[in-house]
Amino acid sequence: MKSPIFFEKFPFVHLNIHFVHFSNRFFPYFCLQNSDGFLFETAESDYQKTNYYNIIFIGMKNAILGLALCASMPLFAQQKATVAIHPEQGKQVINKEIYGQFAEHLGTCIYGGLWVGENSSIPNIKGYRTDVFEALKKLKVPVLRWPGGCFADEYHWMDGIGPRENRPRMVNNNWGGTVEDNSFGTHEFLNLCEMLGCEPYISGNVGSGTVEELAKWVEYMTSEQGSPMAKLRKENGREKPWKVKYLGVGNESWGCGGNMLPEYYADLYRRYQTYCRNYDGNQLFKIASGASDYDYRWTEVLMQKAAGQMNGLSLHYYTVPGWTGSKGSATNFTTEDYYWTVGKCREIEDVLKRHMDIMDKYDPQKRVGLMVDEWGTWWDEEPGTIRGHLYQQNTLRDAFVASLTLDIFHKYTDRIKMTNIAQIANVLQSMILTKDDKMVLTPTYHVFEMYNVHHDATYLPLDVTCEREIVRDNRIVPMVSATASRNKDGVIHISLSNINLDEEQDITLTLDDVKAKSVSGRILTSNKIDDYNSFENSNVVAPKDFKGAKITKDGLKIKLPAKSIVVLEVK
Secondary structure: OEEEEEOOOOOOOEEEEEEEEEOOEEEEEEEEEEOOEEEEEOOHHHHOOHHHHHHHOOOOHHHHHHHHHHHHOOOOOOOEEEEEEOHHHOOOEOOHHHHEEEOOOOOOOOEOOOEOOOOOOOOEEOOEEHHHHHHHHHHOOOEEEEOOOHHHHHOOHHHHOOOHHHOOOEEEOOOOOEEEOOOOOHHHHHHHHHHHOOEEEEEEOOOOOOHHHHHHHHHHHHOOOOOHHHHHHHHOOOOOOOOOOEEEEOOOOOOOOOOOOHHHHHHHHHHHHHOOOOOOOOOOEEEEEEEEOOOHHHHHHHHHHHHHHOOEEEEEEEEOOOOOOOOOOOOOOOHHHHHHHHHHHHOHHHHHHHHHHHHHHHOOOOOOEEEEEEEEEOOOOOOOOOOOOOOOOOEHHHHHHHHHHHHHHHOOOOOEEEEEEEOOEOOOOOOEEEEOOEEEEOHHHHHHHHHHHHOOOEEOOEEEEOOEEEEHHHEEEEOEEEEEEEOOOOOEEEEEEEOOOOOOEEEEEEOOOOOOOOEEEEEEOOOOOOOEOOOOOOOOOOOEEEOOEEEOOOEEEEEEOOOEEEEEEEO
16 A cells, blocks of 8 residues: 655655555555655664654654554555556557577587587477477567677687588686587577577677677678678678677676776777678667676766767676575575565666666667666576586576566666577576477466567556565565556557465456457466476476456456466457
8 A cells, every 4th residue: 555645844755655564564664755856765674763763754743643643553464456557658669679588608508408400319490409499489589699698708700600510619618618519600590590580689709809800700790792701601601691780799898708897898899899880781789788787887987988889788687696605496495585586586677777867867868778688587506417507497486587577677668678588598597498309498488478469569557556565685575566568459468467475466457548348368377486397297387378357347357366477468
């Protein structure tokens, strides 16, 4: 419940009160603002510090008395929520590239995941696994990032062209010391993108490469004729150039991409991008290597020194407990762990806002896109798997991270132009898991497949009123998340997530002046939050038809089961 209070005596002050459910009790959560913005915010642990409040609200005795009375009132949990969608306010298009994927030379993402070679006993199409390829076609992958990640800044593209038997081997120093034969290179990647109908996103080597190397790679891929690199490409069997839109100039240059300072990288970026030319009608969208998580200074420096030379700036944000010690099991976790995960993943919204505020200062026209080209969960590797290959299972918990994060991305499409979840197969929060000739689709895959109705649709602003929980680290988590869009045919799609593990949500949904004539839906849920799909039982977590939505005079009434994700189609 939410009640704004305006003080006549202090017209510049605005106090929001939220009642937060915690340990079977309700506590008031205060947020004090004035015309200059944020002043003060509390969580449940602060609520107990009464002297602290006496200081903050000095001179507001009447307000304090009112709050004390309100806090003393008995409150009872009501699993009810309202969602108000405003179709007439829809302006921004949800770029389909927000549903981008990431394939790094890491573990079995490429070899065994996407690629097995033409001579493999595993069914394949020109060397690409048939089962994986068909699954990705159904996913409608809009853009695919390759070859890294950390791998990109040790990758020399010339080693991955020409006859495969002549390509030199290399050691993957970043990820487990695996020896690779370079059988999957530029041709194999770009041909796959053509077959999938998706945009390629090339990450160039800035950390250990040269300006000349990256410039020649661009020429090799996109030059029509008359250049040495075009001639070499034709000799290797590709007559026509590929269309390559997205070019990343380095990756994580603050870390594995060179341990650079932002000032140094900004100058380096300006230099490298200068020699990455547009050939024969191909237009590069140049992306600078951006910040990780809370490194706002990196964004500040890059925007200040290089905004005029970039089309996009990347950002990486992982839902991870920490970078030292155990990250926790992907499948064995507590209820508290689950709610912490939800809180951590939702924190990306605050991180995005702060980075975007900095970008707005230097680029008020929003010409430079924010590209969240690595995101997702990061847990401990599965027991018995190779250290450094980052193979992890994928539960219903991970599906919620996907749905909630996508809901947030939809809100900021005026700045966010692309995101790439890590990764497409067998690594981190993957879409697909493979083992020999077996394949399984993860709960995260199903979220992306259910959500693909939002691709290139118009985002519809909405308001959600629901219960909130305080989770570990004092994060405030709403129990319902939602997003909505309208496609070119006028069909409205609504995605709803009930984060609560135990309680059904009784949702009243309104659509302003839109009158629903029909509603259908699909639901993703399971008996337990740690359920996952295995090679032995591949459909434990899979979409089913949803019948819990009914048309009303003003919109819909929805019975949203506990721990469920629903996508509705309204005509």
